[in-house]
Amino acid sequence: MQDLTKGNPAKLIVLFTLPIIVGYLFQNLYNIIDTLIVGQTLGVKALAAVGSTGAIMFLSLGFVGGLTSGMSIITAQRYGAKDMQGVKRSFGQSIMAAFVVTIFLTAIGMVGLRPLLVIMQTPTPIFEMAHIFILVIWGGVITQVGYNVLANAMRAVGNSRAPLYHLILGMLINIVLELIFILVFKWGTAGAAFATVVAYGISTLTSWWHIVRYIPALHITWADLKWDRAEIRTHLSAGLPMGFQQSIIAIGSMTLQAAINSLGTDSVAGYTAASKVDQILVLVLMSFGVTMATYVAQNYGAREYQRIIDGMKRVLQMSIGSAVVLGVAEIIFGHYLVNLFLNEAGGHAGEVKHLAQIFFWANGPFYAILAVLFVLRYALQGLGDTKTPTMAGIGEMLMRSLAAFTLVVWLGFFGASFSNPLAWMASVSFLVPAWLKFHKKIMRQIQNQDESQLKL
Known part of the structure; x- marks a missing residue:
């Protein structure tokens, strides 16, 4: 466990972020490996089928990630305030709240997935493959919820390495199972989905074992799991807005995906392959943001306001610098990674690679904006502001929806990418x-602290 309220902010942020970067890399590799193995073994149509569900996957994973991350902010604030009983209570209530939400999420998804694929104009040749893939993933969403609850709780108390270890284990199991289910059992896209669900389940079990054995701060009793209406309300008030925020963004992505689907199978495959490469690079920027949620929450709970300001300055410098490097790298080297997802024998690889490069030129030059977005959004969440990130998510949704109805019609694939x-x-x-407003508030609190010390 790591106390982020003491020590050099820049050093702490880097050391805490590195395991998160690797962890998110492996978490994305779950989906990337699905795409890679499916594309190489089952062909472009299967690749497009898995890719056409990307926005729905984002809806599921985004809501789960936002919900559990939001609830862990409460845990981190209590940890920063050295309220250890409150930490355990927060962890227990997060588990209960996540379990109940998952039941509703699963029920809604199992009924609504087929109509949703129809609304999204999923091409007929890939419809059934897409449906069975997302049906299995959604049916096993409880394994994703379980892992995210445990991983975010461990990060909240300053442990960003343990989630990485258990995710790597799950990913390795995922690779083995996927090859077996697709090549030996011939389960097609369903095999890729089953492998992912089982792997997440194993990561959940091993993460729980790690907490029980090594993290006393998260050792809970049945009393901590007992339904507490006030605590549940507090945690859902923090978690649901963040979950809905991600869902709102996902709705915009689904609208855009529908427009891309209308451009044909090659466009879907090109956008899918390029998006997978994009995810690998973007996770570095997102990891800085995730770190700041915990860093800001712990220091806000400890009333170490000057450390919040110092940490924000350092992380913005590091994140924007990384964004420039990553944007250039995507434009120059991205097409090499796209080759991993394509089977040249399929006859469509050349067009798919051309479309992917268009995506890279449309996105890479603007990574610095994304870097600022992640840092500010997660920092505000760490301060307890759920309203502004939700409004920002609505802004993203509206802009993507507008692009789907206008830019895709006018500019085709480039419009979708931009x-x-x-x-x-x-x-x-x-x-x-919103951050500038909070910055002024924090500076006033720092001034008040200084005046109080002078009086003493």
Whole structure:
């Protein structure tokens, strides 16, 4: 466990972020490996089928990630305030709240997935493959929820390494199972989905074992799991807005995906392959943001306001610098990674690679905006502000939806690709003013602390 309220902010942020970067890399590799193995073994149509469900996957994973991350902010604030009983209570109530929400999420998804794929104009040749893939993933969403609850709780008390270890184990199991289910059992896209669900389940079990054995701060009793209406309300008030925020963004992505689906199978495959490469690079920027949620929450709970300001300055410098490097790398080297997802024998690889490069040119130059977005959004969440990130998410949704109805019609695939930078700009327009407002508030609190010390 790591106390982020003491020590050099820049050093702490880097050391805490590195395991998160690797962890998110492996978490994304779950989906990337699905795409890679499916594309190489089952062909472009199967690749497009898995890719066409990407926005729905984002809806599921985004809501789960937002919900559990939001609830862990309460845990981190209590840990920063050295309220250890409150930490355990928060962890127990997070488990209960997540379990109940998962039941509703699973029930709604199992009924609504097929109509949703129809609404999204999923091409007929890939419809059934897409449906069975997302049906299995959604049916096993409880394994994703379980892992995220435990991983976010461990990060909340300053342990960013343990979630990484258990995710790596799950990913390795995922690779083995996916090859067996697809190549030996011939389960097609369903095999890829089953492998992912089982792997997440194993990561959940091993994460729980780690907490029981090594993290006393999260050792809970049945009393901590007992339903407490006030605590549940507190945690859902923090978690649901963040979950809905991600869902709102996902709805915009689904609208955009519907427009991309209308462009044909090659466009779907090109957008899918490029998006997977994009995810690998973006996770670095997102990891800085995730770190700041815990860093800000712990220091806000400990009333170490100057450390919040110092940490924000350092992380913005590091994140924006990383964004420039990653954006250039995507444009220059991205097409090499796209080759991993394609089977040259399929006959469509050349067009798919061309479309993927268009995506890279549309997105890479604007990564600095995305870097600011992640840092500010997660920092505001760490301060307990759920309203502004939600409004920023609505801005993203509206911009992507607008792009789907206009830019895709006018500019085709480039219009779809350029919707991302436009969405980032819309989001930042909400986040920057909110952060400046909080910055002034924090500076006043620092001044009041200094005056109190002078009086003493």
